[in-house]
Amino acid sequence: MATNATSFRSKYRATMDHVVTGLAVLATALVVVPLIAIFVYLLLKGASSVNLDFFLKNPVPEGESGGGMANAIVGSGVLLGIASLIGIPIGIGAGIYLAEFGRGTRLANAVRFTADVLNGVPSIVMGLAAYSLIVIPQRHFSALSGGVALGIMMIPTVARTSEEMLLMVPNMIREAALGLGLSNWRAVLSITVRTASPGIITGCMLAFARVAGETAPLIFTALGNAFFSTNPNQPIExxxxxxxxxxxxxxxxxxxxxxxxxxxxxxxxxxxVSLVRYVTSRGVLKGAS
Amino acid sequence: MPKTEISAVRQFLNSRGNSAIADRVFHFLMVLCALSIFGIVILILSELMLRSSEAWHQFGFRFFSQTPAHDRYTGLPTYWDPVNGSFSALPFVFGTLVSSLLSLVISVPLAVGLAIFLTEMCPRFLRGPLAFITELLAAIPSIIYGLWAVFVLVPLLREHVNPMLVKYFGWTGFFKPDNPTGLGYVAAAVILAIMILPIISSLTREVMTAVPHSQREAVLALGATRWEMIRMGVLRNARIGIVGAVILGLGRALGETMAVTMVIGNTAEISRSLLANGSSMSSVIANEFAEAVSDLHRSSLIEIGLALFVVTIIVNAFARLLVWMVTRGAPARVH
Structure with a gap:
């Protein structure tokens, strides 16, 4: 009897193990399926319409066929340009502070924590903030306000990735620079940041790509525009x-x-995303040491 | 904390004086950049409070709980009536909570399963590509999920899934066949689940890898099967971090805008059926803000945004704390 019970017990445990393995594999498959579905649909439905017209022509009135998204592509470029001008310098500056000056201090921990929390704030709230900050005083929608909303969203991402990349720079390099008698700011800018620059650039690209797809903060700041426009003071597509x-x-x-x-x-x-993965996994930075 | 040698060298160099001013200015600028992150939070908070004061004075806390008026003809409550100036955020709070919680029900088991597979079972050659795929899922913009949901997911739900839900679970009263569009809370929850899955699973993976190997080896040495090892050695040690990951996913789901706006149906109603059309806090802002009819309307929408901001800040901070408690010893990663 005893042996029977033990063998039942061990069989149950073995079965349970297999069942859980199966469930984990099933979960993985269920996660991969939507991603593949999204990409297949994008390729199937999108590829046939991506042609020269798409990049060169403006939209045509509703109901007519043809036309492209030239104004939207240029508009996105203007918005992202404004956003980068705001987000990248401030973000890198905050990253330099976190990695070079504030290591281990309470202020740095608070900044890091706030940046992470800010990363999770819904993008539509950023749009509301830009609206009340710029659109209300100016009394009209503008590309500038949309760019500011996107720029604010870039800061935490750029700051955190820059920090990670700067932390990967070996301390020996900093010591060598200071040992040669460089002043501190010069050592940070021309040696440490320079060494980490491939990583910092890809971090900026990641933030750039992330805000490139943002819609919610633009609805009531950039508003949209059926015509070709590059004026930052006007609504833009x-x-x-x-x-x-x-x-x-x-x-x-x-x-x-x-x-x-x-x-x-x-x-x-x-x-x-692939570029970021390549840079961080291949250790382009490690080559510098 | 390499304090000793570096700071000695720096002190010596700083004391030479020729670059002291430039160094101080540079340091000050970098601190300013870092402080700007606090500045952003305070700026958003103060701006939103300023612009929502009109709605706040008019309704106070009842804004989130009242049922203002009933329709003259149908007798149904009208929560949101911009033309007559009566506003209540109740249906939007309801819609946000229902769609987010439902999406957690769908995504949490899948995310934990995926994390278990990736950390404990996956053959080495699959690990990289699968991690990359989940990373990609996290990077796809909301609008593309929405586009896919409108043209692929919603027809699928309408034709196949919703009739099945009505047939087998109709008796619970949560699935009523009175919405032929396929839009609604269920559609929003499914697309939200797909969107928050990578966040939950990558953080779960992070806390699971932070569990020391000795724990696993100890449980295995006692004769445990792999599942028992995962359950007793890994999940039990990582549970606080996993809860943190789930709460972080909840924070994302609460504020997700575009995809939800495109599939939730956008009616300011509260209904018991999960297949009915609804509206969420972020979707009503996205839909109505640019065409707000009055100052009170605009101010009410900003107040909804303020509530969203405060809630997501609290939820995110709590989740980060939980994750941080588990991964404290392990090296940090972005997100």
């Missing part, structure tokens, strides 16, 4: 905004353009 308008509209032609726009966006993002 952006790729994700255009995708939103086209996807929720009733026209088949616009749906096609929405898929094409989504494909262009995702290619940009996949490139950035």
């Amino acid at each position: 952006a790729l994700p905004l255009q995708i939103w308008v086209y996807a929720t509209g009733p026209y088949e032609d616009q749906h096609r353009l929405a898929w094409a726009g989504a494909l262009v966006l995702i290619v940009l993002i996949v490139l950035a």
